[in-house]
């Protein structure tokens with residue numbers, strides 16, 4: 001089991017603790033709808049491995065075979081420390097490109113769509129980062145860092161980044177000069193014009209101070225979270241594709257060939273001049289900013305949470321269950337199906353397609369429950385039934401409301 005999978009129970013427990021702490025202090029930073037959306041995207045990003053191999057793997061192997069440097073020994077502590085620091089420098093470059101080059105932003109944007117800032121935001125991860133993200137780590141293989149060392153320091157880097165996604169920790173004195181902290185990472189997630197494209201470090205904020213991308217959090221300018229062109233949807237598919245789609249539309253619509261070819265490499269805020277004249281993008285902190293916040297019934301919230309639990313159970317089963325070995329791609333598809341349906345549920349959607357989706361979900365689960373052992377079926381079935389029951393509860397409460405009005 002990988003380090004990240006092992007850390008998941010700790011992540012989920014910390015989310016619960018942060019939520020309870022916030023409620024106790026009278027400063028709840030969670031909305032169920034937003035947290036469900038973030039955690040669904042996190043689960044799907046983990047399951048992504050079921051459907052595609054890392055594109056970079058063969059390039060890494062090739063680089064390791066042609067390098068004039070000898071492979072590092074994984075024995076010495078210094079080698080680990082150096083690999084950890086170098087990984088963070090590569091992460092800085094990758095992350096900076098992820099914000100300043102449209103093709104890379106299209107993948108990384110998923111992490112920034114939440115308009116809340118809490119520990120669930122940390123788990124909101126891209127599923128298309130594997131396409132190009134590996135490019136930035138190739139130097140490490142060239143200088144001889146062994147693959148196992150690379151995987152371990154990469155996982156540690158990601159795990160470190162979890163705790164900084166909170167509003168409950170203020171500035172931390174000297175720590176702010178060396179490490180990525182809740183305060184300087186809040187700035188990174190803010191859509192205020194002053195805070196855009198700042199603080200890219202993963203573990204060390206030193207890189208930002210060195211390369212001129214540091215910005216301190218200012219008491220006079222509270223962070224407003226989210227992206228400058230909000231997606232206003234909980235759908236994982238919309239989260240994944242919207243920047244790619246805008247990019248292709250810009251390329252299709254412009255009549256200038258040089259600008260067309262430049263689009264993927266441009267800054268995310270840039271558009272071809274003729275397209276920008278016709279439909280300009282919004283820039284920075286237009287205020288007042290209203291969060292995307294469809295109000296949904298308690299029945300839908302309970303069902304949404306149950307559906308998220310189902311997605312999580314499916315992910316765990318696909319990783320652990322012998323019975324599902326070889327069927328991982330189907331599990332990924334099922335998780336996506338549930339995720340899309342759940343997003344519609346939490347946006348107050350009413351459609352025939354949605355009912356069809358719920359029907360397919362129940363059939364798929366019945367098949368799965370038949371395949372699995374009895375104890376697992378006993379976990380899945382109640383969750384599925386809670387997930388569907390919103391239709392009954394909600395209709396009933398509407399009828400009551402209709403009868404009393």
Ligand SMILES: [Zn+2]
Nearest residue numbers: 095099108111
């Ligand atoms: Zn970022």
Ligand SMILES: [Zn+2]
Nearest residue numbers: 111122165189
């Ligand atoms: Zn973040």
